[in-house]
Amino acid sequence: MKKAAIILVSLLSSFIAKSQGRDSVMLGMLRLNFVVPDMPAFKAMGTDPSAILRPSTAQAFAVSVSEFYQNGQFALPTDFAMELTPSLLLNATRPIENVIRSYSKAQWLKTFRVSIGTAANRAPHLGRSMAIGLRSNLINKGDMTTDKAYLQNVVMALGDFRMASRKALATFAHQHGIDTNKVDYEFRIMSNPVLKTKFDDLLFDMEAQRVFMAKLDSLKQDYKLRNWNAQKLDVAFAVVGSGGDSLLKNVQLNKYAFWMTWALRAGKSGQVLLGINAEARRDNFVVKKQNEFYTTVSLPLRYMSGSNRLKGYAELQYQYVGIERSHYSFLSLGAEVNPYDGFWVSMYGGINHNYTNAGTSFVTNLNLKITLPESFKLF
């Protein structure tokens, strides 16, 4: 499994490196690099004391890796998960007409995601856990492709580009011995495949193109700055199974989990997350109760502040753990950092307090989240 993790990280690194060529100046504008969301399959395995499922924009493909910093030392990760968005992958080669129709379909279907995760169990005799998660956005504000102000700014920039292209066409005609005083001289160029290709090549690299692309990039960055905290409502469900060995033979389903998280804008640079998480799980540590399911309910509240690439947050969570009949509170401080396109680091530390048994523990967590860079071509 450790080898698999190394191979996965290496492959993703090579994808990121590959995307830095000529194509990296192009904009895959639909793919905004908002934070990679928490994955239900990852959360369901219970390695993370915070029960909030961070909502975000759907990514075609994302990976989450955790538990690689233990006892003050870095170690190969034992827990990881990946999430796929079928609509983003399946639509990639569909005809335009079908794609347009698909945009008018239900929001939940477009953002429907499937995640698969695996983690080492606390008790070695239980082998590994495996989880399958499903999630969707019921509300997904902050979609750049439908934002009126953004579109209008692009339209204005395109107007300048169109005028510059018209001038470039006249210059191109002169350079190729075409008399611009002749009626419809432009048609001679645009209807001639050889001249049209040459002119398109000229447009591809001309100064007006660079100005247009710089403007587009600036609009995109500005959009991300203003909309990372837009309103979202996510729902998710996951099941977890445990196997007796590393091949996950004789898997037994021992946890069902449900999440709902509402993300609300709080001023220009803040966001509030309100969540609920309900779980029914079997406890494999108490042999006599192995066939009984117990409920755990968590109510987290998180306030985040910052920008798309760097955010700090404070979180307070109430939790009732049915099997222990205990009430917990979890108070934590954390941060999300995006040092490179497609690469996120999430970390927090907090105090977990058991009110029923008057016990307190300190918890830290460090997560790596990786997705395809904005400029990466899916196909």
Place this chain on the structure above:
Amino acid sequence: MKEVYFNPKGGAIVASARFTHSKVMIANYSMMLRLKDSNESTILKVGDNTNVEDDCAALSQPVSLNDGRRLILETGFVGQDFASYPQYDIVLELHQDGNILGYAHESGVLTGKGQYSLLFIKLIAS
């Protein structure tokens, strides 16, 4: 050049532009009418494909004056997600008395950069 025949004694001629949805590509266009045997143009409409407005304009009247004129659709456009949805379509269409007289069409591949298209239709009275 695409030639389209119209009835000089019929109703107003209306030109309309159709583009691939703005979620796939954003387009800014100018619809122009060029005088007979000349490069002198008048702008009929400047618009884009991101609003709910119809992208159409009526040609000058009387209708018979349009004989020999060329209708031009000049478009600047960019793919929103060229990697996943790489195709585009631009159509310039002429209507008269509820009928489609004819159209010019361009389709191609979005590059993710700014692109430019020119469509021409020559109007002929019949």
